[in-house]
Amino acid sequence: MKRLIPALVCAMLLLPGCGVLLNGLSNMDAAGMATAASTAMTALSITDEQIAQLSAESVAYMDSVNKVDKGSYDARLRRLMSNIKSIDGVPINLKVYRTNEVNAFACGDGSIRVYSGLMDVMDDAELMAVIGHEIGHVVNKDTKTAMKKTYMAYAARQALGSTGTLIGNLSTSVLGDIAQSYLNAQYSQKQEFAADEHGFAFSINQGYSPYSMYNSLVKLMKLNSNSSSKASGVQQAFSSHPATEERAARMKAAADAYSK
Ligand SMILES: [Zn+2]
Numbered sequence: 001m002k003r004l005i006p007a008l009v010c011a012m013l014l015l016p017g018c019g020v021l022l023n024g025l026s027n028m029d030a031a032g033m034a035t036a037a038s039t040a041m042t043a044l045s046i047t048d049e050q051i052a053q054l055s056a057e058s059v060a061y062m063d064s065v066n067k068v069d070k071g072s073y074d075a076r077l078r079r080l081m082s083n084i085k086s087i088d089g090v091p092i093n094l095k096v097y098r099t100n101e102v103n104a105f106a107c108g109d110g111s112i113r114v115y116s117g118l119m120d121v122m123d124d125a126e127l128m129a130v131i132g133h134e135i136g137h138v139v140n141k142d143t144k145t146a147m148k149k150t151y152m153a154y155a156a157r158q159a160l161g162s163t164g165t166l167i168g169n170l171s172t173s174v175l176g177d178i179a180q181s182y183l184n185a186q187y188s189q190k191q192e193f194a195a196d197e198h199g200f201a202f203s204i205n206q207g208y209s210p211y212s213m214y215n216s217l218v219k220l221m222k223l224n225s226n227s228s229s230k231a232s233g234v235q236q237a238f239s240s241h242p243a244t245e246e247r248a249a250r251m252k253a254a255a256d257a258y259s260k
Pocket residue numbers: 133137187192195237
């Protein structure tokens with residue numbers, strides 16, 4: 001029991017606003033402390049298997065709250081992805097969500113989810129570049145890191161109450177938060193550069209133009225500047241960051257070099 005408490009404090013120190021959390025500690029009962037500590041421990045030492053389980057649970061949650069296409073969008077995605085069997089050895093599973101949102105995400109459990117709004121605005125080559133970019137975030141472990149951060153924040157929040165739940169028994173709101181952590185992730189410029197490079201290589205490997213990644217970035221930038229409404233997920237990640245023009249320029253230079 002004594003060994004668990006330092007781990008809990010560590011988890012809190014990594015989070016902003018830990019003063020509030022520390023104030024809450026005095027009101028906590030021993031059982032709450034034990035549950036929170038073990039949840040924090042779980043988060044700190046979260047295994048790849050647990051991450052895969054978190055991914056699967058949060059994606060299942062997303063599948064349950066979105067309208068999954070069974071028609072032409074789904075057929076198009078399956079046709080485009082027919083050569084891709086796995087991500088890092090994990091078998092992929094594909095679904096299209098019917099919504100106007102311009103978004104897509106990939107997860108460490110092999111899930112790839114593409115929104116019909118994205119499919120409406122992208123040609124095949126651009127769409128594959130975006131999917132390749134999202135897969136890049138999984139391959140580079142960005143998704144895992146973002147998910148782990150959200151789960152750790154959740155574990156630390158558990159210190160304020162004694163309603164502790166562990167992986168495998170998470171509420172839909174927590175699963176929703178975890179889904180948001182990879183759906184609307186604010187990755188660093190370095191992470192975006194690396195994911196772009198993955199999307200660049202991915203689309204070339206699938207037989208598309210080396211300019212596919214560049215074209216998709218330009219299209220998303222245009223889309224974002226034309227739309228006054230709130231940009232979502234991919235649109236934000238691709239378009240609202242001041243460094244997006246630099247990303248597009250890098251991808252154009254890479255394509256020029258590749259084509260020489
Ligand atoms: Zn990205």
